[in-house]
Amino acid sequence: MSDRDENDADPRAAQVRYDQARYVENGEYEPLLSEKDQTRVEIGGGDGDDGDGSGDDDSPLPDDLTRDSLELPELSEPELARHYTRLSQMIYGIDSGPYPLGSCTMKYNPKFTEDVAALPKAAVHPDRSERSTQGSLELMYRLQDYLGRIGGMDAVTLQPPAGAAGEFVGIRVAAAYHEHNGEGHRDEVIIPESAHGTNFASAALGGYDVVSLPSDDGGRVDLEALEAALSENTAALMLTNPNTLGLFERDIEEIAEMVHDVGGLLYYDGANLNALLGRARPGDMGFDVMHYNVHKTFATPHGGGGPGAGPVGVVDELAPFLPAPGVRENGESESEPGYELFDPEHTIGKVHGYQGNWLVLVKAFAYIARLGDEGLTDASATAVLNANYLASRIEYEVPYEPFHHEFVASAGEQDAADVAKRMLDYGVHPPTTKWPEIVPEALMTEPTEVEGKGTLDRLAAAFNAVAGEDDETLADAPERTTARRIDQTNAARSPRLSWQALGSDEE
Amino acid sequence: MHGTHTTGSPYAPHTEEDRSAMLEAVGAESVDDLFDIPDAVEFDGEFGIDVRSERETRQLVRTILGRNDDLTELLGRGHYGYYVPSLVDHLADRSEFLTSYTQYQPEISQGFLQALFEYQSLLVELTGLEVANCSMYDAATALGEAATLAERVRDTSGHRVLVPDLLLEGWRSTLENYVAGTDLEVEEYPTDDANVDLAALEELVDEECVMVYAENPTVRGAIEEGLESVGDLASDHDALFVLGSDPIALSLLQRPADVGADVVVGDASVLGLPTSYGMGLGLFATTDDYLRQVPGRLVGASEDATDRRAYTLTLQTREQHIRRERATSNICTNQAWVALRTAMHAAYLGPNGMVDLAECGVTRAEDLAERLDDIVGVKAPVHDRHHLREFVARVDQPAPAIASDLEKRGFAVHVVDEHELQVCVAGVPDERIDPFVAAFREVIR
Numbered sequence: 001m002s003d004r005d006e007n008d009a010d011p012r013a014a015q016v017r018y019d020q021a022r023y024v025e026n027g028e029y030e031p032l033l034s035e036k037d038q039t040r041v042e043i044g045g046g047d048g049d050d051g052d053g054s055g056d057d058d059s060p061l062p063d064d065l066t067r068d069s070l071e072l073p074e075l076s077e078p079e080l081a082r083h084y085t086r087l088s089q090m091i092y093g094i095d096s097g098p099y100p101l102g103s104c105t106m107k108y109n110p111k112f113t114e115d116v117a118a119l120p121k122a123a124v125h126p127d128r129s130e131r132s133t134q135g136s137l138e139l140m141y142r143l144q145d146y147l148g149r150i151g152g153m154d155a156v157t158l159q160p161p162a163g164a165a166g167e168f169v170g171i172r173v174a175a176a177y178h179e180h181n182g183e184g185h186r187d188e189v190i191i192p193e194s195a196h197g198t199n200f201a202s203a204a205l206g207g208y209d210v211v212s213l214p215s216d217d218g219g220r221v222d223l224e225a226l227e228a229a230l231s232e233n234t235a236a237l238m239l240t241n242p243n244t245l246g247l248f249e250r251d252i253e254e255i256a257e258m259v260h261d262v263g264g265l266l267y268y269d270g271a272n273l274n275a276l277l278g279r280a281r282p283g284d285m286g287f288d289v290m291h292y293n294v295h296k297t298f299a300t301p302h303g304g305g306g307p308g309a310g311p312v313g314v315v316d317e318l319a320p321f322l323p324a325p326g327v328r329e330n331g332e333s334e335s336e337p338g339y340e341l342f343d344p345e346h347t348i349g350k351v352h353g354y355q356g357n358w359l360v361l362v363k364a365f366a367y368i369a370r371l372g373d374e375g376l377t378d379a380s381a382t383a384v385l386n387a388n389y390l391a392s393r394i395e396y397e398v399p400y401e402p403f404h405h406e407f408v409a410s411a412g413e414q415d416a417a418d419v420a421k422r423m424l425d426y427g428v429h430p431p432t433t434k435w436p437e438i439v440p441e442a443l444m445t446e447p448t449e450v451e452g453k454g455t456l457d458r459l460a461a462a463f464n465a466v467a468g469e470d471d472e473t474l475a476d477a478p479e480r481t482t483a484r485r486i487d488q489t490n491a492a493r494s495p496r497l498s499w500q501a502l503g504s505d506e507e
Numbered sequence: 508m509h510g511t512h513t514t515g516s517p518y519a520p521h522t523e524e525d526r527s528a529m530l531e532a533v534g535a536e537s538v539d540d541l542f543d544i545p546d547a548v549e550f551d552g553e554f555g556i557d558v559r560s561e562r563e564t565r566q567l568v569r570t571i572l573g574r575n576d577d578l579t580e581l582l583g584r585g586h587y588g589y590y591v592p593s594l595v596d597h598l599a600d601r602s603e604f605l606t607s608y609t610q611y612q613p614e615i616s617q618g619f620l621q622a623l624f625e626y627q628s629l630l631v632e633l634t635g636l637e638v639a640n641c642s643m644y645d646a647a648t649a650l651g652e653a654a655t656l657a658e659r660v661r662d663t664s665g666h667r668v669l670v671p672d673l674l675l676e677g678w679r680s681t682l683e684n685y686v687a688g689t690d691l692e693v694e695e696y697p698t699d700d701a702n703v704d705l706a707a708l709e710e711l712v713d714e715e716c717v718m719v720y721a722e723n724p725t726v727r728g729a730i731e732e733g734l735e736s737v738g739d740l741a742s743d744h745d746a747l748f749v750l751g752s753d754p755i756a757l758s759l760l761q762r763p764a765d766v767g768a769d770v771v772v773g774d775a776s777v778l779g780l781p782t783s784y785g786m787g788l789g790l791f792a793t794t795d796d797y798l799r800q801v802p803g804r805l806v807g808a809s810e811d812a813t814d815r816r817a818y819t820l821t822l823q824t825r826e827q828h829i830r831r832e833r834a835t836s837n838i839c840t841n842q843a844w845v846a847l848r849t850a851m852h853a854a855y856l857g858p859n860g861m862v863d864l865a866e867c868g869v870t871r872a873e874d875l876a877e878r879l880d881d882i883v884g885v886k887a888p889v890h891d892r893h894h895l896r897e898f899v900a901r902v903d904q905p906a907p908a909i910a911s912d913l914e915k916r917g918f919a920v921h922v923v924d925e926h927e928l929q930v931c932v933a934g935v936p937d938e939r940i941d942p943f944v945a946a947f948r949e950v951i952r
């Protein structure tokens with residue numbers, strides 16, 4: 001382990017000779033488009049009679065139906081190309097370096113999936129006939145089938161456009177199921193305190209009261225607390241497994257039995273599914289409904305905040321309540337199967353105007369088809385190996401184990417947010433910080449399977465370099481990024497949310 | 508060996524030596540030892556999904572999608588095949604844009620934050636409202652979020668949400684799901700000649716209404732002529748006036764702020780995306796009054812330690828990861844990259860290009876309607892209104908059969924009812940218009 005000793009001896013070894021792009025023009029980082037040009041177009045002068053307008057302007061509409069003017073930047077294509085190229089150089093992506101953001105599963109995004117999503121035949125109008133869109137329907141049918149097998153679920157909808165939208169579908173499906181069975185009085189959803197914030201918000205949006213569940217000393221579901229929380233009012237328990245500490249809920253069978261005994265449903269949050277591919281399936285563990293985060297587990301790019309997709313899988317009993325329409329084989333021909341849309345018998349209706357984020361689904365399908373059984377199973381195994389290896393190399397304490405694909409270290413006396421800022425100076429993306437709150441000054445770390453040993457060593461060296469630094473250095477960080485530490489308090493105190501607001505503010 | 512992976516994730520760079528060294532470092536014999544899964548729930552089966560090479564996978568997807576017919580789409584209703592300039596594809600596909608996460612670390616995300624700030628600014632100019640978020644999923648979910656916002660900001664205990672009878676079924680259904688956990692009830696008001704029936708709406712609006720929704724243009728492509736009156740009716744009863752539109756329509760039509768709109772929703776992906784089988788970009792703008800009740804992400808300007816302007820996600824205490832069950836919305840991952848594409852496309856067009864594109868939508872729709880109207884057995888447009896991009900044509904013969912015959916000749920149109928078809932010109936190349944009119948002439952015989 002001589003290389004480790006070297007890293008420990010010289011924290012600078014963790015540094016990458018890489019500064020983020022920083023353009024300064026007129027005292028600002030890259031100017032806004034509006035600072036490069038503002039062009040006002042006057043509209044009107046039309047009387048509504050085509051070609052009969054007077055003066056220079058012959059608007060085809062009468063003045064009272066139009067706005068007076070439109071003022072926006074008017075720039076040439078080369079000017080725009082440079083503007084957006086510069087902006088892109090001021091962003092850190094998974095192609096820039098490691099991105100161990102816990103619970104976000106930031107994997108490398110294969111390039112070929114962009115090409116298949118850009119195929120001209122992927123771009124069809126959502127209102128086209130089923131007959132003329134057999135390709136789109138077949139791809140959806142096959143993706144539904146893949147996801148069902150991977151999750152151990154009987155039926156899948158692809159409609160939810162993100163993980164949180166999938167949670168909301170799960171909640172609505174649970175509500176419809178209970179209502180259908182004359183159990184509409186169930187008004188509580190139980191959620192562990194360490195769960196993702198979306199769980200709470202999705203349950204509340206569905207009209208449920210949230211019952212918060214504490215963890216036991218080992219960081220898992222406290223069975224006694226669960227027993228106390230469960231009642232005839234329980235609609236569902238929402239669970240992440242492994243949980244946000246990376247720990248597998250070993251009592252899952254008992255948990256499922258307890259929830260089912262009171263007539264509740266068990267919901268699986270797919271955010272951590274990357275830990276389980278080919279090792280365990282939510283359906284086999286007793287979960288009734290789950291969502292898949294395709295931009296996590298199935299490596300579709302996150303796009304700086306979306307689009308994602310959050311397909312939902314359910315067991316047979318819940319299939320009649322899924323959103324409409326689903327896709328199925330129409331059974332008309334054995335030699336060349338046809339596909340059709342259908343409304344499940346007791347459908348909750350729609351949760352998106354059309355079929356969700358279709359192009360993302362195409363990428364997810366291609367990713368799964370590329371990896372197959374072996375690739376998916378290996379992804380999980382390697383992700384778990386990587387997390388364990390990285391944890392073994394860092395000097396920060398990791399209080400809960402055995403973890404799987406992610407672990408939560410504690411920054412101890414240091415401020416986790418400052419640690420994150422300082423890590424930026426070492427050319428790596430920091431972990432998720434200050435969450436889950438079970439671990440003080442949490443550094444929630446998920447390297448995923450795509451980082452090799454060399455990168456993990458470099459990441460560990462960055463962790464360790466920061467661990468040895470004083471508070472003042474941390475508070476001054478970052479210094480090698482596009483912008484220095486940003487005042488977030490002021491941003492919220494006096495919100496300036498557009499260049500229009502900026503103009504009035506700075507005049 | 509590169510390119511010949513047959514086992515394992517092709518995107519994990521480990522060699523066998525690496526794996527051994529790493530296992531040794533963590534003190535495990537094999538990776539299996541690291542999994543803490545009870546036997547009873549361990550999966551020992553197979554998915555039955557074959558491993559494929561990249562080339563084989565591309566071919567598979569190409570073959571499957573190849574079953575989609577090539578049609579000229581004269582379909583609209585929120586999704587248009589406007590030409591997307593190459594600039595958008597090439598620059599939005601730069602991998603820093605594509606492969607970054609939500610901007611939780613603003614110091615290394617300035618480029619994306621600035622692009623989203625510019626997107627918000629575009630919507631502020633288009634709507635005249637002060638606040639725009641940097642995206643919802645699509646128009647239908649944005650409408651759902653508008654309703655839950657109306658419920659939160661309305662002082663009284665009203666529960667009625669009024670929507671036009673023309674509202675698309677998918678949007679109506681999505682709205683119903685969004686309000687299912689509230690006391691809100693969705694009710695329809697009638698339309699008259701594809702515009703709001705103002706007299707009927709006046710009868711229906713009362714103090715129990717929290718929201719009145721209208722669209723410009725309407726689903727039938729008709730430009731709304733009574734928006735100010737709708738705004739007045741809503742504000743007279745302390746209800747929010749929510750207006751549905753899109754960036755191209757907003758470049759030309761009445762400014763929402765000028766007709767009293769409190770919220771603007773719609774699909775902004777008319778710019779930046781092809782017709783992606785329904786994938787969209789929810790537009791959401793509102794007034795300063797409701798700033799702290801806005802759903803979703805907001806990018807704000809601030810300063811960094813050198814006092815230079817810098818951007819950051821802001822007002823996050825509204826959001827689910829902080830406020831949990833008391834958040835303004837459950838949205839987390841949104842459509843940031845699509846918003847980027849829309850902003851790029853708008854910047855490419857500039858204000859002149861956007862107004863031109865909108866005006867073309869008026870004149871080309873008018874021209875095509877005239878040409879169809881010349882065909883015996885066809886009346887177009889059915890509605891005596893100005894139209895943007897699309898219009899309804901009445902046909903003497905059964906409309907579904909005509910649509911089906913048109914499809915056989917390579918053209919897709921909407922069926923409105925037994926004797927009405929809806930036709931859209933947006934994104935249809937000029938050279939496809941003559942063949943379409945010829946095909947229409949043939950199938951109407």
